[in-house]
Amino acid sequence: MFFLILILFISIFLIWIIKNQSEGKLFEVMKIPDFELVSQDGQLISNEDLLGKVYVVEFFFTNCPTICPVMNQNLKEVEKEVNHPDFGVISITIDPKRDTPEVLKEHKQKLQIDNPNWHFLTGERDYIYQLCKEFNIYVGKDENTADGLDHSGKIALIDKEGKIRCRYDQNGIPILYYSGLNYTDERGKKESLGGAFHPQVKWLEEDIRKLLGE
Numbered sequence: 093m094f095f096l097i098l099i100l101f102i103s104i105f106l107i108w109i110i111k112n113q114s115e116g117k118l119f120e121v122m123k124i125p126d127f128e129l130v131s132q133d134g135q136l137i138s139n140e141d142l143l144g145k146v147y148v149v150e151f152f153f154t155n156c157p158t159i160c161p162v163m164n165q166n167l168k169e170v171e172k173e174v175n176h177p178d179f180g181v182i183s184i185t186i187d188p189k190r191d192t193p194e195v196l197k198e199h200k201q202k203l204q205i206d207n208p209n210w211h212f213l214t215g216e217r218d219y220i221y222q223l224c225k226e227f228n229i230y231v232g233k234d235e236n237t238a239d240g241l242d243h244s245g246k247i248a249l250i251d252k253e254g255k256i257r258c259r260y261d262q263n264g265i266p267i268l269y270y271s272g273l274n275y276t277d278e279r280g281k282k283e284s285l286g287g288a289f290h291p292q293v294k295w296l297e298e299d300i301r302k303l304l305g306e
Contacts, residue, residue: 180209
């Protein structure tokens with residue numbers, strides 16, 4: 093009996109996915125985890141404040157010598173291309189000991205970001221680490237080690253209702269998150285800091301526009 097119910101559930105789920113794909117809808121991953129953190133201007137910013145806007149969430153730190161500058165730059169291009177008052181970016185530091193609001197403000201100025209909806213956020217390290225786990229985006233656990241500041245280059249896309257959304261890949265599987273990294277090839281198979289291609293960043297831009305139109 094259990095296996096019959098399981099098969100029925102899987103069948104319904106697959107039918108739902110196929111229906112969404114045929115209608116061009118994005119997959120609903122889950123409701124975004126609740127958060128409240130301090131911005132570069134010293135203001136509290138929560139997920140509730142962002143309801144009604146489409147935005148993306150990345151985890152980074154200002155002294156990162158590898159993927160963070162790439163992710164920041166790619167998101168700058170996305171923000172420039174989308175250019176919509178209801179689009180925003182949430183950049184959450186995983187190194188709050190060093191990334192104070194003052195440091196984050198200087199970082200935002202250095203990147204020449206003037207979008208008021210782009211917030212660089214900081215808070216307690218344990219709180220941020222738990223938030224990463226709830227997002228299912230990898231971040232190292234111990235901030236006092238080199239591995240502790242290791243993190244994923246994934247970006248979450250959030251709709252106006254506070255739900256994480258994504259597109260389906262060529263096999264009909266939800267991608268869940270978008271890669272903010274560069275690659276040496278158009279299909280995004282081999283990561284490279286200096287790569288000329290970032291296919292999933294283009295997907296992200298397209299899907300942001302789709303959510304803004306909903």
